[in-house]
């Protein structure tokens with residue numbers, strides 16, 4: 001691990017005890033609680049969990065894009081060592097889109113339908129560099145489109161979003177996110193809405209681009225197979241908290257948390273096509289009806305009485321953390 | 336584009352034909368214009384002369400045939416009442432009505448859009464609640480009552496604005512307009528506001544709905560993620576999407592404005608087509624009724640054309656010859 005001379009952090013992004021709540025009639029209800037996460041330059045980490053586990057809220061909290069009635073209520077969000085919760089709004093806006101960028105799930109909805117692609121690209125540059133020469137900025141837009149594999153980029157700058165396919169639109173969104181060469185990109189299920197071939201292409205391209213530019217990438221997904229192709233490290237989220245964290249291979253080989261095990265078991269297997277797919281029984285609870293103690297206990301096959309006490313995320317072996325009183329031991333591993 | 340224009344033209348001609356037949360038959364069934372016009376003391380001879388002069392002695396289909404022939408050469412016949420070309424009468428009065436309608440439309444947009452944006456951006460703020468309360472009033476109060484109240488307040492009690500007439504006008508391209516002189520402006524203000532009240536309320540609601548929908552959209556979130564100013568998010572990303580439903584309504588409502596102008600014109604003695612057409616209907620002055628309706632149909636066609644063109648300017652997904660892709 002390198003040590004920074006400037007007093008800046010080794011990490012591109014560090015979350016310390018992040019809590020994001022939504023204010024409602026019943027008071028503030030946490031959608032994300034006590035999330036710790038760290039990512040270095042050039043690293044790709046996965047943020048995995050079923051729908052409703054708080055992945056998007058985590059991503060939006062980092063970007064400062066949580067809208068009322070939501071708000072980040074606790075913790076530190078350190079981007080290159082700078083706490084985004086403490087900086088003035090103006091500074092946050094300067095960082096957003098410049099040092100950190102986000103891509104969203106539905107490529108059909110991400111681009112403004114009534115604005116031309118060049119308008120939507122140029123503004124991402126001029127917002128951070130108002131005096132830039134227009135031709136230079138334009139060339140950068142064109143190059144960014146070419147870089148993500150859009151044919152005839154010069155011409156396509158004049159197109160409108162509806163003239164692109166879903167996959168191409170997501171590429172445009174990626175190009176926009178990368179325009180200012182950010183240190184961090186948060187990709188919130190960007191390939192979920194696309195078909196498998198295009199998904200694989202885009203994943204491969206993102207991987208390459210981030211490696212070349214030393215960009216830290218947080219890839220949010222509910223799909224462990226995507227994570228398996230892409231990341232070195234994963235955070236597994238359930239009901240607003242990280243329940244397991246560690247190197248990808250270790251986690252896939254030997255999950256410690258019963259929830260992670262359930263996620264792995266529900267991956268369709270190539271070896272036994274047609275086999276009945278496993279599903280974790282039950283559903284992610286809504287944020288205003290969280291179970292006491294371990295929030296997974298109503299769905300856990302290993303639940304015991306002491307699971308009703310609060311559980312902390314504890315270190316369990318090299319680089320691994322798990323939030324479970326009875327982590328799965330070697331003998332219980334089933335794959 | 337050519338196919339589109341041809342189709343639009345064909346539709347308009349068909350509409351004009353059907354409408355003129357209906358008016359002919361309608362007026363024929365309702366009564367004899369001569370009975371309305373001629374004095375009770377006229378001799379049978381005078382009466383017969385008049386009927387002949389107006390061509391009313393012929394079968395209705397012959398009359399219609401004469402009308403059609405005239406119409407093709409741009410002559411819609413003379414008014415029974417004034418014995419002057421009906422078209423000329425309409426054209427004399429039309430500028431006043433159009434000026435009133437467009438002024439009201441302008442007010443509706445200029446007042447309605449900003450208020451709608453405010454209400455959409457911060458729905459729970461007191462000023463937004465005030466705006467919405469105002470729009471409910473604008474919807475529910477009858478136009479004529481509000482008009483009378485306006486006259487009472489501004490013309491009678493405060494005596495700061497005139498209550499009737501067009502005031503001083505200047506000619507623009509041969510058409511007299513009021514809004515370019517201070518006196519004319521003071522005359523048009525109250526009737527235009529009266530007519531605009533409903534539109535302002537409507538535009539407020541549409542804009543507010545559009546703004547709050549756009550604010551929750553993913554493209555606004557993505558725009559914010561780029562770090563662009565909130566000002567640009569609202570006035571470019573949000574507002575341009577909000578304009579789409581507004582254009583539709585403006586197109587539809589312009590027609591309604593011209594029609595409703597009749598009420599406002601009556602209250603404020605505005606010398607527009609309103610009084611002319613009401614008189615024409617009560618006296619069964621068929622050529623004037625026909626001319627009025629034909630001009631109105633043509634006007635609607637032009638408005639629709641402009642609306643369609645405006646669409647293609649704002650919404651790139653709309654193509655002029657085939658609707659949405």
Ligand SMILES: Nc1ncnc2c1ncn2[C@@H]1O[C@H](COP(=O)(O)OP(=O)(O)O)[C@@H](O)[C@H]1O
Pocket residue numbers: 022031049050051052053054055056057058069070285286287
């Ligand atoms: N604007 C909001 N208001 C209230 N609750 C919200 C809002 N956005 C998200 N939530 C809740 O927060 C939880 C986590 O949501 P999210 O982060 O979108 O899940 P994920 O992205 O993992 O599918 C969900 O229970 C969701 O209902």
Ligand code: SF4
Pocket residue numbers: 257258259294295296297298300301302303304307311323324325326327
């Ligand atoms: S703490 Fe208990 S209930 Fe929760 S996951 Fe572990 S074993 Fe299951």
Ligand SMILES: [Mg+2]
Pocket residue numbers: 052055056057188
């Ligand atoms: Mg999500």
